[in-house]
Amino acid sequence: MALLAAIIFASDQLTKLAVLKLLNHSEERIIVPGFFKLVHWVNTGAAWSLFHDQNTVLAIVSSIALAGLFFWRNHFDTKTLLGQISLGLIFGGILGNLFDRILPTRHHVIDFLRFYIERRGDTEIGFPAFNVADSAICVGVGLLFILSWRNESASTTEVRT
Helix, strand or coil: CHHHHHHHHHHHHHHHHHHHHHCCCCCEEEEECCCEEEEEEEECCCHHHCCCCCHHHHHHHHHHHHHHHHHCHHHCCCCCHHHHHHHHHHHHHHHHHHHHHHCCCCCCEEEEEEEEEEECCCEEEECCCECHHHHHHHHHHHHHHHHHHHHHHHHHHHHHC
16 A cells, blocks of 8 residues: 555656656647647646635645545555555545645646547637546545445345345
8 A cells, every 4th residue: 555655656746747847837738639738737726626726725634634544544445455556546646736735846736637629619628637646546536436335235235145
């Protein structure tokens, strides 16, 4: 779990450093026309820029969530590899974005992956830009839901027999 969290954290920070070197603030570079581009966007909010300009509050909430998950990790399915992977992804992702929020030279999260569909008239419909940490958190939470559902289904089956 700790090793995966460290790998996610390092990958997140290395990719963000690459973006800082390759792109100026708000710059975009099309990789697959009409579908995917690298961007250098800053986010002082949470997912989809909710709670915009609430960086300090979000850093505190992230710290509390990280501590809570750490102290109550045994309430999750940590005996299975999938359970350990899910928490490792979540820990690494939270740490990656928290580091961005508290880094004195930043105080914001860097988002850089942008998937979109180009429409006529130069307009785009797309998913909000995100980063490695965001991806890890989403996948980790998704795995936890699947594990919870699977464990709940197994418990229900055992009770019926």
